[in-house]
Amino acid sequence: MPDAIFKIFRGDRDGGELIEYQVPIAPGMVVLDALHYIQANQAPDLALRWNCKAGKCGSCSAEVNGRPRLTCKTRMDALPPNEPITVQPMKSFPVIRDLVTDVSWNYRVNRKIPPFTSRPGVEWKMYQRDVDRVQEFRKCIECFLCQNVCHVLRDHEQQEQFGGPRFFVRVAGLEMHPLDSLNRTELLKKELGIGFCNITKCCTEVCPEDIHITDNAIIPLKERVVDNYYDPVRWFLRKLRKRGERAPA
Numbered sequence: 001m002p003d004a005i006f007k008i009f010r011g012d013r014d015g016g017e018l019i020e021y022q023v024p025i026a027p028g029m030v031v032l033d034a035l036h037y038i039q040a041n042q043a044p045d046l047a048l049r050w051n052c053k054a055g056k057c058g059s060c061s062a063e064v065n066g067r068p069r070l071t072c073k074t075r076m077d078a079l080p081p082n083e084p085i086t087v088q089p090m091k092s093f094p095v096i097r098d099l100v101t102d103v104s105w106n107y108r109v110n111r112k113i114p115p116f117t118s119r120p121g122v123e124w125k126m127y128q129r130d131v132d133r134v135q136e137f138r139k140c141i142e143c144f145l146c147q148n149v150c151h152v153l154r155d156h157e158q159q160e161q162f163g164g165p166r167f168f169v170r171v172a173g174l175e176m177h178p179l180d181s182l183n184r185t186e187l188l189k190k191e192l193g194i195g196f197c198n199i200t201k202c203c204t205e206v207c208p209e210d211i212h213i214t215d216n217a218i219i220p221l222k223e224r225v226v227d228n229y230y231d232p233v234r235w236f237l238r239k240l241r242k243r244g245e246r247a248p249a
């Protein structure tokens with residue numbers, strides 16, 4: 001196989017440039033193998049994250065030819081031959097160095113979400129269909145590729161108002177759990193800004209775990225928010241409840 005030309009971002013939060021490297025390609029190679037080759041032979045100071053090399057830890061996320069991907073799951077033979085391959089850090093997060101970004105904002109969002117809280121006095125029994133429904137959401141490997149591609153974060157930089165698809169997936173797993181007792185619709189509306197999502201499905205397209213983020217998590221959650229806030233009967237009942245709370249004892 002001919003050598004491949006890589007153009008890799010080298011730099012930090014103050015700026016950088018694409019540097020060219022030539023890599024001999026062997027059958028079965030993935031982009032992460034090429035990055036390791038470069039690190040071993042040409043640029044020992046190239047910074048990149050990885051752990052499992054099996055598509056399970058979610059740490060090798062980057063933009064390959066402009067598309068968010070796990071580098072350990074991107075096969076060289078799936079990329080256009082005889083064209084330089086660009087590898088850049090995820091655009092939605094601040095660069096620390098080279099391909100390593102600061103994703104700590106995601107963990108701050110995560111802390112806003114109340115965890116699973118069981119219903120008191122209910123028998124711990126679940127139907128298989130309920131298990132199957134939430135199981136999809138538990139497949140998330142926190143690669144943050146969906147967060148990276150979502151235009152609300154990537155182009156409009158609404159990090160303060162919007163939680164992003166990864167966290168709608170987490171909330172869906174909790175809200176659709178039959179033994180959970182909390183209602184997170186207020187959090188979804190006010191703090192995670194689910195209304196900003198215009199269901200473009202870009203997040204679903206890049207998810208390496210094939211989670212149907214938009215159809216199975218975001219749309220049902222949006223429906224719950226609408227039911228809770230805009231259903232006229234619920235609206236009237238909420239008003240009555242609030243009036244009752246304000247009435248003198």
Ligand code: SF4
Pocket residue numbers: 149150151152164165196197198199200201202203204214218
């Ligand atoms: S569907 Fe919503 S969350 Fe997903 S990328 Fe589009 S705007 Fe973002």
Ligand code: SF4
Pocket residue numbers: 139140141142143144145146147165166169203206207208209210211213
């Ligand atoms: S939902 Fe999919 S794309 Fe988003 S962080 Fe989880 S595994 Fe990655």
Ligand code: FES
Pocket residue numbers: 049050051052053054055056057058059060061070071072073
């Ligand atoms: S190295 Fe773990 S997902 Fe790629």
